[in-house]
Amino acid sequence: MAEREQKKRSGQPAESEQVEDLPSASESGEKLKSDMDDLLDEIDEVLETNAEDFVKSYIQKGGQ
């Protein structure tokens, strides 16, 4: 399965300038901005109700 995916990408090494990537990056940036308000609403819904207690009680034993 992995091999099939890889074949699609066996293009040239990264030296080529990927100019066409730029617009799509900023487009997705725009979309992110418009989505951010909805996202913040959602965060308010799912965030632990008493943030202070939650943060205080999140204590872990040290590990590696």
Place this chain on the structure above:
Amino acid sequence: MAVPKTIGIETEYGIVLKGTDDPNPIAASSLLINAFLMVREPKSQPRVSWDFEDESPSRDARGETPLHALAPEIETHLVNAVLTNGSRYYVDHAHPEYSTPECADARSVTVHDRAGEEILIESMAAASSMLGDGQEIVVYKNNSDGKGNSYGTHENYLMDRKTPFGQIVHHGIAHLITRQIYTGSGKVGTELPGMNRDEVTFQLTQRADFFEEQVGLETTLKRPIINTRDEPHADARKYRRLHVIAGDANMSEVATYLKVGVTAIILGMIEHDAISRIYTFADPVRAMQQISHDITLKRPLELDDGTKIRAHEVQQALFADAQKFIETHGTEFVGGPVALDVMERWGHTLDALGRDPMELATTIDWVAKYRLLEAYRERHGLEWDDARLAAMDIQYTDMRPGRSIARKLGLERISSDAEVQAATTDPPEDTRAYFRGECLRKWGDHIVAANWDSLVFDVGVEPLRRIPMMEPTRGTRKHVGTVLEECNTPLELLERLNG
């Protein structure tokens, strides 16, 4: 010479048992994993346990964990299971830990790391039916509790034993501290002793605050940037396993992919002595923390010759060397075709970090987290020390799908859902994990113990039979698929393998 960069990731998850005054993380971790095993692999009773035969006691202190510390109503052995996907799922240092099977490239290990998340999600669901009213086990894929306690996400890379360790140290330090600019998962505040939270409101990584040494054997205190644990889990005459403890757990698949993909290429270059310059930092541990504490990525870092350099410049130079390396040496030992895609994403990521890191809000964890926290701060007019921001920091890595903030952000994927689902049960086909996983699937009842480099069979007649697997790149589907298919009993298998 380079050897194929077989890769694995081990993740210690944070764990919380809600709804109790006496949360015992060891008991909660045991219950979590046992619940998963009962639902998912009921057939493997008695469960295949980990075989400590080849592990040195200094490496593994699990046997010293006081069993009387466990709550009586809960199973009193520490769980240590091997799954049919070739992974290991166990309790370590009061955390549930998931070790991916050995993978042949960055893409495969990214899929299996994500499969680990799905296994933790299934585990939480399975555990819920075994808990009392109002109780819930929640796991977090982070590396710090914000109070000075850290737990690790470790990467492992197969390396050529002949490569001088000094070379690994020099170049490894330079790479591991500078890669933080794209591997960091972000953290609110700082836990560096003596440093005030006002001085660092947000930093690139979870882990940098916890490092104290350049090189050493420790993993739980005085953590070193380069860990010297020498336990190859393979033929020790040929191989070394570089155990990297300096990274963060990533929620972004692209960040995981870059973290292991680029590091595999860098290690291949070290084996070929193909890095053109040694960057010796005046104080590498301090530099590691300075890099993490600077979200502008502009801070110059002091080298021991008195000159200064930025982390981004080191990564650009390594990238230029890597391009030359791949042109001359190909990708055979550093991930095959996947390495070309890693190069492309690495270059793209460095370009974006040079322009404006915020362009990477869908691929790089610290950017995604920072951007969200800033927006939230602005909306509610919060100072950086507001508990809601610290809560979001933790909840970014909440594994409950409905609660995970990272999963709400639309982070770019490397894997598909179908691949991930398959990887929760199926081993990679191109490493020895295939042999381990398929044997467990087919003859789990006859396997009494398993570890990275061997399986122990009970074939019905004395004695127990151990099959060594000292070559991580053998035991692949190509290598043993037909044999496994044709054999009906483990005894047949042993005869075929010996013949």
